Amino acid sequence: MNVNLLVGTVKGGFLFRSDAKRGRWSLEGPLFKGWKVTASGRDLGGGYFVATASEVYGVAVQRSRDLREWRQVEKGPRWTEESGFKMNQIWTFARTTDRLYAGVDEAGLFESGDGGESWTLVEGLSGHSTRKVWFPGFGGLCAHVVLSDPKDPKRLWCGISAVGVFRSEDGGKSWAPKNRGVTQVIEDKAEKEIGFCVHGLVQDPNDADTIWRQDHRGMYRTRDGGDGWEKIENGLPSGFGFPIALAAKTRSLFCVPLESDEYRMPVEGKMRVFRSRDGGGSWQPLSKGLPQEHAYMGVLRGSMAVDDLDPCGVYFGTTSGTVFASADGGDSWAALPGTFPRILSVEAFVES
Amino acid sequence: MARVRVEIPSVLAQVVEGRRSVEVEGATLSEAIAALVRLHPALGIHLFDESGRFRQHVLCFHNRTSTRWMEHLDVPVADGDTITILQAVSGG
Numbered sequence: 001m002n003v004n005l006l007v008g009t010v011k012g013g014f015l016f017r018s019d020a021k022r023g024r025w026s027l028e029g030p031l032f033k034g035w036k037v038t039a040s041g042r043d044l045g046g047g048y049f050v051a052t053a054s055e056v057y058g059v060a061v062q063r064s065r066d067l068r069e070w071r072q073v074e075k076g077p078r079w080t081e082e083s084g085f086k087m088n089q090i091w092t093f094a095r096t097t098d099r100l101y102a103g104v105d106e107a108g109l110f111e112s113g114d115g116g117e118s119w120t121l122v123e124g125l126s127g128h129s130t131r132k133v134w135f136p137g138f139g140g141l142c143a144h145v146v147l148s149d150p151k152d153p154k155r156l157w158c159g160i161s162a163v164g165v166f167r168s169e170d171g172g173k174s175w176a177p178k179n180r181g182v183t184q185v186i187e188d189k190a191e192k193e194i195g196f197c198v199h200g201l202v203q204d205p206n207d208a209d210t211i212w213r214q215d216h217r218g219m220y221r222t223r224d225g226g227d228g229w230e231k232i233e234n235g236l237p238s239g240f241g242f243p244i245a246l247a248a249k250t251r252s253l254f255c256v257p258l259e260s261d262e263y264r265m266p267v268e269g270k271m272r273v274f275r276s277r278d279g280g281g282s283w284q285p286l287s288k289g290l291p292q293e294h295a296y297m298g299v300l301r302g303s304m305a306v307d308d309l310d311p312c313g314v315y316f317g318t319t320s321g322t323v324f325a326s327a328d329g330g331d332s333w334a335a336l337p338g339t340f341p342r343i344l345s346v347e348a349f350v351e352s
Numbered sequence: 353m354a355r356v357r358v359e360i361p362s363v364l365a366q367v368v369e370g371r372r373s374v375e376v377e378g379a380t381l382s383e384a385i386a387a388l389v390r391l392h393p394a395l396g397i398h399l400f401d402e403s404g405r406f407r408q409h410v411l412c413f414h415n416r417t418s419t420r421w422m423e424h425l426d427v428p429v430a431d432g433d434t435i436t437i438l439q440a441v442s443g444g
Contacts, residue, residue, distance in 0.1 A: 056410060060397055080402065086401070
């Protein structure tokens, strides 16, 4: 059993490899030197995807069977000229039993039914009747998270920053905003169900209707697929933050609270991860091995990951270029070797 | 039909199997660039935006003449000509 940790930065990707103990890591890279590595994921056949982006040369999808040899996909996600939208970045990859999805900026969703070789627009989302009042937040106008129901792959959720969460019951043909109970960030004069700034979503693997939401306005949970959300911040020093992660086996939740949207730094200059072992009912700080003085870095929404082992490994990368790892479910932490550019994405892949 | 060399910036070398230059054939600049993209379709993603025009920060030179100074790309090319793709960098 091996664990691969793919760290995406603004100037390339870096690959950490370890055995199941996760105590010693080797480091390879930079991969895609000079490119932003904005997201990574697995395809349906066990291969890997990486999304690259450049302010100059645009966006691409790279594929690999072994994390060593990479090949660029020729028909990746791309807006048409008629759409009027620009492809700025791929934010996330997701997969159902038979399809792959890519969430992008400017906000839209693309799907692939051929294993990732060609991608087509999911028209129902970016063609939504409210699209004219979608506006970007600090992170852009990004569709950054996609969830699905393992029992019914036509049920999909998509989170769009500064817009909100949408749910589809028909494989993406139609979408409905699902944000009731969440506080808005920007209220539109007419479209009252838009203007919610979701930062991250994770889903119970055994109950697709239970979803946790790190939002601009706080930490929330739904038990009915998003029809209603409740705030769950018992023990958190701040409701504001970006990433949220869930350990599939232990059901532990992890988040990194930051001091308000004005400051976006660890509360009191202490780098702490918060863990919930009761489904978000309460949160406890985890700080052993993390800097507890003068820590003013951020952790972006794609920069936290959990592996599938038990105890789970938890990993996050900071805007100041450090990767922190825990091999004991968050009880203790250590910085991995290397000082990197601003970290945009972190994914953990377990290989048997 | 002329044979011209296209020089590729290092950050795009991975798209053309690690090479820094590619030889293509065409009678005009437009044909040569089209031949380049036929040969390496993934390169088209990086050179052209959604409108099909060169991306805002991509520069293309025919020998020493920028395509931005041209009214169109249907200009003849000759054996030994060079097309250079560059990243437009400014500011600090």
